[in-house]
Amino acid sequence: xxxxxxxxxxxxxxxxxxxxxxxxxxxxxxxxxxxxxxxxxxxxxxxxxxxxxxxxxxxxxxxxxxxxxxxxxxxxxxxxxxxxxxxxxxxxxxxxxxxxxxxxxxxxxxxxxxxxxxxxxxxxxxxxxxxxxxxxxxxxxxxxxxxxxxxxxxxxxxxxxxxxxxxxxxxxxxxxxxxxxxxxxxxxx
Numbered sequence: 001x002x003x004x005x006x007x008x009x010x011x012x013x014x015x016x017x018x019x020x021x022x023x024x025x026x027x028x029x030x031x032x033x034x035x036x037x038x039x040x041x042x043x044x045x046x047x048x049x050x051x052x053x054x055x056x057x058x059x060x061x062x063x064x065x066x067x068x069x070x071x072x073x074x075x076x077x078x079x080x081x082x083x084x085x086x087x088x089x090x091x092x093x094x095x096x097x098x099x100x101x102x103x104x105x106x107x108x109x110x111x112x113x114x115x116x117x118x119x120x121x122x123x124x125x126x127x128x129x130x131x132x133x134x135x136x137x138x139x140x141x142x143x144x145x146x147x148x149x150x151x152x153x154x155x156x157x158x159x160x161x162x163x164x165x166x167x168x169x170x171x172x173x174x175x176x177x178x179x180x181x182x183x184x185x186x187x188x189x
Contacts, residue, residue, distance in 0.1 A: 011132055028127060042120070147173050
């Protein structure tokens, strides 16, 4: 009997004011022995880093994104769906079924279901959650070196008081989502 390939998909970065939205798709092999998988937001940075290495070594995965210009062009929901589609299509093994964290699915031809809170229920979604968050966090930490005023190494692009104060003082960067109201008020479009 042919093995079933079930992929989990999750995203990171829908809410921030800057940077991409990142989606990861992960197929966990039977007997993967990756212990401690959970919603990435419930794990410490140190624990996520350890799990990320194991996920990369032991699974079939793909990470995709939509950058801030795509987000501004098609809106954050559509960009999230597009990043998820890119992640699913990028897998080296076509999945038989996909479990997507959340309450909606992209318009695609995959057999799939949306699972609210799936990143805390299904290990394959937990693994995707971890990969997406770690990948996006690294992007924002690297961007903080170019734009240190915004504190992205700490806030990862979310609209914290520090980030909002810098946005008011310095204006938006090319990495800001100019279609988001808190950024648009400081944009010279």
